[in-house]
Amino acid sequence: MSHVVVDGLTKQYGDVTALDEVSFEIPSGEFVIILGVSGSGKSTLLRCMSALTQPTSGEIRIDDRPMVSPRPEVAMIFQQHNIIGDLSAYSNALSGGMNRSGFFESLLQLQDDDEKYRALEALDTVGLLEESTQKARRMSGGQQQRVGIARALVQEPEVLLADEPVASLDPGSAQDVMKYLQTASVERDLTTFISLHQVNIARKFGERFIGLRDGQKVFDGYRDELTLDVIDEIYGDIDTEGMFVDTDASEGTTEASP
Incomplete structure (x- = not known):
């Protein structure tokens, strides 16, 4: 806090x-x-x-x-989600840890197991664990915003x-x-x-x-x-x-x- x-x-x-x-x-x-x-x-x-x-x-x-x-x-969530539609909810959430894993590791999803667990845990927090493999563009506006929240949570903000x-x-x-x-x-x-x-x-x-x-x-x-x-x-x-x-x-x- x-x-x-x-x-x-x-x-x-x-x-x-x-x-x-x-x-x-x-x-x-x-x-x-x-x-x-x-x-x-x-x-x-x-x-x-x-x-x-x-x-x-x-x-x-x-x-x-x-x-x-x-x-x-300090994490920011935007009105327009700013998520990538062709990526899954999980991949979008996982990108929230880019400050720890680096750009190329995030791009190729080479993060360690702890980082991947954080993404799944964040999706669970916003009620989207079962939809983790779904592409973001196929989700409703409310679900997309929740993916944006999950991505911010993976950043581990205070x-x-x-x-x-x-x-x-x-x-x-x-x-x-x-x-x-x-x-x-x-x-x-x-x-x-x-x-x-x-x-x-x-x-x-x-x-x-x-x-x-x-x-x-x-x-x-x-x-x-x-x-x-x-x-x-x-x-x-x-x-x-x-x-x-x-x-x-x-x-x-x-x-x-x-």
Whole structure:
């Protein structure tokens, strides 16, 4: 597990300020959801936290070490999966250990038995062990995203970042992906950050929430503090009434969130 500090983080793209003096501190092992509309700064924040994007000013520290370049203990999951369709779920997952085995060993699947076990174990964590030999392009969008999660887990991270991992999925698949992310976080003691715009899914799975609006942090708190007034502050004029209905796709029922 890793302790994460974001201190005065600012990112500018020309005249556009994507992040404006964002600060927060997250203890090891928390499951954090970052809320906000498209363009609020969620993706920029996660990219800065993974060091894929460098901030204009401010600092990110993970276990008191500044995050100035990508590190293997920080894994990123992307909205578009970024997996190879012609490879099996197992081969895609196995590539997550490239930082240990090297590019050519990974390309030729010459990893040692421990590495191969990690890939199978990660697929088991996301419920895809029986589909390990299936080509990724033949899998559903939700299954492909779970392969992406497995690949990140093979990296053996301490911090897991997921950028809108359910944005393109139907409600049932979205809840499945969130369930497996939550399971992985608990089983592996990960400090986890997930960006979402769906309040209903966020409230169902999240512990702590950070709300961004126009690049500024407007909320930092826990589920019982995420009131309608706070949602209005995060989302502004967008109609959020329907975002407070949790749909249980497996049972076909709906339950209004408190």
